[in-house]
Amino acid sequence: MTGKQGFVYLVVMFTLLFVLGACGSDPVPIPNSSAPSITSFSPATATAGDTLTITGTGFSTTPASNTVAFNGTPATVTSCTSTQIVVAVPAGATSGTITVTVGGVTATSSSTLTVTGGTPAPTITGFSPATATAGDTLTITGTNFSTTPASNTVAFNGTAATVTSSTSTQIVVTVPAGATTGTITVTVGGVTATSSTTLTVTSGTGTAGALDTTFGGGTGYVTTTVDGLAHAIAIQADGKILAAGSGTNATVVRYNTDGTLDTGFGTAGIATLPSGSTELSIINSLALDGSGKIVVAGIGTSGGFFRMAAARLNSDGSLDTTFGASGIFYSPFTSNGSYGAQDVAIQADGKIVLVGETADKFAVVRLNTDGTRDTAGFGAGIGYVTTVIPGSPYAHKVAIQADGKMVVMGYAYNAGAGTTVVAKYNTDGTLDTAGFGAPNGYVTNTGLSSPEDMALQSGKIVVGGSTIVGPIFQFAMLRFNADGTIDSTFGTSGLVTTPVGGVGVSGEAYSMALTSTGIILAGHVSTTPTSSQIGVARFSANGVLDTTFGTPDGYVLTTIGTSPYPYATAIDGNGKIVVAGGQGSGTSAYFVVRYLP
Incomplete structure (x- = not known):
C-alpha cells in the first residue's frame, strides 16, 4: 500500500466509525404536530351543568374521541372541531385544571377553572x-x-x-x-x-274488579302477621297505605304503593302504641291531618275504666307526645268496653271530632289541635255533648259537611230490631233540630238493620251495611236527603239490597267508599258453611249494581284465609279500590287487597 492509499484508507475508516457511533446515539426528537394543546377556555367560573368552550389545537373532530376532565371528573363533549370543544361542566366537578386527551396524548390547561356550588346533582x-x-x-x-x-x-x-x-x-x-x-x-x-x-x-287493560297484580308481588294482596284485626285504612298523598286496628297493642302498619312494608315507619313498617294500665288498646279509626300526622281513635283505659281515646303519631310512626297527655287523649267520661271512640274526623281548621258511646248515649267530642277538649267552642264549655236516643245507641261514624256541621251515624236496638240512627250537629255541638229530622235533630230507620259505614254524597247521606232479607243477610244501603228524610229516588224507598255471592248466600257489608262515579261496598260473604270470602260490589251513584265490575255479576269474591272481615275500604289516587281487614278465625293477620277500578 502506498502512502496515498493508506491515507485514503484511514479517512474511510474514521468516517465509518463516526457514522456507526451516531447510529447508536439517541435519535433527535421530531415535533408531533397532531398533539392536543389547550390555549384557553371560557367562562373562567362555572357551575355543574353550565356549558364551557375549550379552544386549542389538535382536537379530534369526533366528540367521543376527545376525553375531557374537570380536575379529574370526566365530562361529556357536546360538539367539537379541531380547534374547539364544547362541553357541559359535570356534576361533582371541582375547581382545578381542565385536561383534554386525544389518541392517548393529554393536554392540560395552564389556568384553573373555578367551579361554584350551583345545583347539587340529583x-x-x-x-x-x-x-x-x-x-x-x-x-x-x-x-x-x-x-x-x-x-x-x-x-x-x-x-x-x-x-x-x-x-x-x-x-x-x-x-x-x-x-x-x-x-x-x-x-x-x-x-x-x-x-x-x-x-x-x-297496559292496564285488566277487568274492573280484578286483583291488581302490581300489588303484593303479583297476588293483588298482602298479609301482615299482627295478633288482631285491621279496622281502619287511609291513603297518604304519596300513595302509601295505612292500616290500623288491634293487636297485642294498638297497631298501625304502613305499606308502600306496591304492598311491601315501609321500613321507614315504626319498626320495620309497624308502629305500636305503648301499653300499660293507661293505654289506647284498640284502634277503630284513623285520619290524616294537614301536616301528615296520623290521628287514631279507639278504646282506651284510664283510671281503671274504659274511655273514648285518641292519639297522634308522627309521620315516622313515633308517638307525638305534644298531643293530649303524653300523646294520648282520654275522655273524662267512661265508655262501654266494646265501643270507646268509634270514629274520628278532622275539620278544615284542624280540630278533631270523635264519636262513640257513654252510658247508652251518643257521645261527640271535639278536640283542639293539641289534643285538649275544645271547651271554648263546643259542648257548652265542656268540649263534648251526649245525646239520648231510644234503643241504647252508640255513635259509629262521623262526617264533616262543608258548612262545618257534623253528621253522625250510629246503631240502636228498638223493639227487637236493629235500627240505623243519623243525627246532625251544629258547629257548637247542639243538635240541628231546625234543619235535620225536625224536631229531634236525628232520624231512625229499621230498613237497614246493621249499619256499618257512612259517606256524604253531594249533600245526601249514604249509609252502608247489611239487612236481613228472608232468612239471610244481604249487602244494603240506605240514602237520606240533607234534611233527614228518606231519598225515594234511591233503590226502593231509599233502600238497596244485593245478594252478593248469589241467591241464598249470606253477605254482610262492613265498609263503604265513594268513587268519582259510584259506590263501593265490601263485606264478609259466607260462600260455604265452613269458609268465607271477601265480597266487593260496585254500584252507580244512584244505587244500581254496576255489572261492568266483576262482569257480569257486579261484584267479585276474593279468598284470603278462611274468615276474612274487610272492615275498611278506601279509593287511592288512581281510582283503585283498597280494602283492609283481618281474620275472624284461624291465624291472626292484617290483610290489604287492591282491585282495579
Whole structure:
C-alpha cells in the first residue's frame, strides 16, 4: 500500500466509525404536530351543568374521541372541531385544571377553572311501585330534587311526565300516557340522574274488579302477621297505605304503593302504641291531618275504666307526645268496653271530632289541635255533648259537611230490631233540630238493620251495611236527603239490597267508599258453611249494581284465609279500590287487597 492509499484508507475508516457511533446515539426528537394543546377556555367560573368552550389545537373532530376532565371528573363533549370543544361542566366537578386527551396524548390547561356550588346533582335511590300502568301514581326517592315540582323534569324511558309534588328527597309523579318499560330520569338544573332499575309499564287493560297484580308481588294482596284485626285504612298523598286496628297493642302498619312494608315507619313498617294500665288498646279509626300526622281513635283505659281515646303519631310512626297527655287523649267520661271512640274526623281548621258511646248515649267530642277538649267552642264549655236516643245507641261514624256541621251515624236496638240512627250537629255541638229530622235533630230507620259505614254524597247521606232479607243477610244501603228524610229516588224507598255471592248466600257489608262515579261496598260473604270470602260490589251513584265490575255479576269474591272481615275500604289516587281487614278465625293477620277500578 502506498502512502496515498493508506491515507485514503484511514479517512474511510474514521468516517465509518463516526457514522456507526451516531447510529447508536439517541435519535433527535421530531415535533408531533397532531398533539392536543389547550390555549384557553371560557367562562373562567362555572357551575355543574353550565356549558364551557375549550379552544386549542389538535382536537379530534369526533366528540367521543376527545376525553375531557374537570380536575379529574370526566365530562361529556357536546360538539367539537379541531380547534374547539364544547362541553357541559359535570356534576361533582371541582375547581382545578381542565385536561383534554386525544389518541392517548393529554393536554392540560395552564389556568384553573373555578367551579361554584350551583345545583347539587340529583340521585335516584328507588321508586315505587316497580310495575305500573299509565295514570298510576309513582313515588321516586333520592336526593337533591327541587322542592318546586316544575323544576324537576321526569321522564319514563324518554316520555315526559307531570310532577304532582316534590320534596328534596321525594317526587310524586303520574305515569304518562305512552310510557314504556325502561329507566326513569330526573333532571334538575340541567343535571340528569337515571334510575339503576327499570320500571315495568303494563297496559292496564285488566277487568274492573280484578286483583291488581302490581300489588303484593303479583297476588293483588298482602298479609301482615299482627295478633288482631285491621279496622281502619287511609291513603297518604304519596300513595302509601295505612292500616290500623288491634293487636297485642294498638297497631298501625304502613305499606308502600306496591304492598311491601315501609321500613321507614315504626319498626320495620309497624308502629305500636305503648301499653300499660293507661293505654289506647284498640284502634277503630284513623285520619290524616294537614301536616301528615296520623290521628287514631279507639278504646282506651284510664283510671281503671274504659274511655273514648285518641292519639297522634308522627309521620315516622313515633308517638307525638305534644298531643293530649303524653300523646294520648282520654275522655273524662267512661265508655262501654266494646265501643270507646268509634270514629274520628278532622275539620278544615284542624280540630278533631270523635264519636262513640257513654252510658247508652251518643257521645261527640271535639278536640283542639293539641289534643285538649275544645271547651271554648263546643259542648257548652265542656268540649263534648251526649245525646239520648231510644234503643241504647252508640255513635259509629262521623262526617264533616262543608258548612262545618257534623253528621253522625250510629246503631240502636228498638223493639227487637236493629235500627240505623243519623243525627246532625251544629258547629257548637247542639243538635240541628231546625234543619235535620225536625224536631229531634236525628232520624231512625229499621230498613237497614246493621249499619256499618257512612259517606256524604253531594249533600245526601249514604249509609252502608247489611239487612236481613228472608232468612239471610244481604249487602244494603240506605240514602237520606240533607234534611233527614228518606231519598225515594234511591233503590226502593231509599233502600238497596244485593245478594252478593248469589241467591241464598249470606253477605254482610262492613265498609263503604265513594268513587268519582259510584259506590263501593265490601263485606264478609259466607260462600260455604265452613269458609268465607271477601265480597266487593260496585254500584252507580244512584244505587244500581254496576255489572261492568266483576262482569257480569257486579261484584267479585276474593279468598284470603278462611274468615276474612274487610272492615275498611278506601279509593287511592288512581281510582283503585283498597280494602283492609283481618281474620275472624284461624291465624291472626292484617290483610290489604287492591282491585282495579
